[in-house]
Amino acid sequence: IEHRTIYEAIGGYKTMNNIVHAFYTRVNDHPDLKPIFPDDLTETIRRQMLFLTQFFGGPRLYEEERGHPMLRRRHLPFPITPTRRDAWLTCMAAALEEAEIKEPYRTAMMERLTLTANHMMNTPE
Numbered sequence: 001i002e003h004r005t006i007y008e009a010i011g012g013y014k015t016m017n018n019i020v021h022a023f024y025t026r027v028n029d030h031p032d033l034k035p036i037f038p039d040d041l042t043e044t045i046r047r048q049m050l051f052l053t054q055f056f057g058g059p060r061l062y063e064e065e066r067g068h069p070m071l072r073r074r075h076l077p078f079p080i081t082p083t084r085r086d087a088w089l090t091c092m093a094a095a096l097e098e099a100e101i102k103e104p105y106r107t108a109m110m111e112r113l114t115l116t117a118n119h120m121m122n123t124p125e
């Protein structure tokens with residue numbers, strides 16, 4: 001079977017929901033990340049769900065609700081160092097593993113996320 005988008009190929013809403021929850025569980029346990037995130041991650045999780053759905057080719061839910069992503073601008077209030085970039089990507093790699101994302105999707109997703117994470121850095125160590 002051929003799937004048109006990564007979102008569909010990995011299993012759509014259910015799989016994305018698993019990824020996002022696995023990811024924020026790790027963020028919340030990570031000493032470098034926890035301090036810059038809100039204590040209550042409910043809204044963060046909800047927005048990331050909308051964003052990643054759209055980012056990987058699913059319905060454009062984030063734009064419908066939040067407008068143009070402008071992600072670098074939205075991250076400027078938070079000091080994102082190379083260490084925090086690495087931590088974010090490590091949490092995401094573990095979340096994709098926990099959600100049992102198979103190749104070639106796992107590598108394709110990490111490549112795209114790495115480009116975006118590099119773009120979010122705004123503070124030297």
Ligand code: HEM
Pocket residue numbers: 033036037038043044047048051055066071074075078080084085086088089113116117118120121
């Ligand atoms: C929001 C940190 C990379 C997507 C946030 C927030 C923080 C943060 C602290 C605010 C949470 C809140 O107030 O609820 C980081 C760090 C990164 C990173 C440390 C390391 C590089 C990324 C990447 C993406 C992303 C790579 C997308 C692929 C988002 C989205 C939001 C968000 C969609 C919500 C924006 C909104 O309010 O609409 N991030 N982020 N972030 N982040 Fe990141």
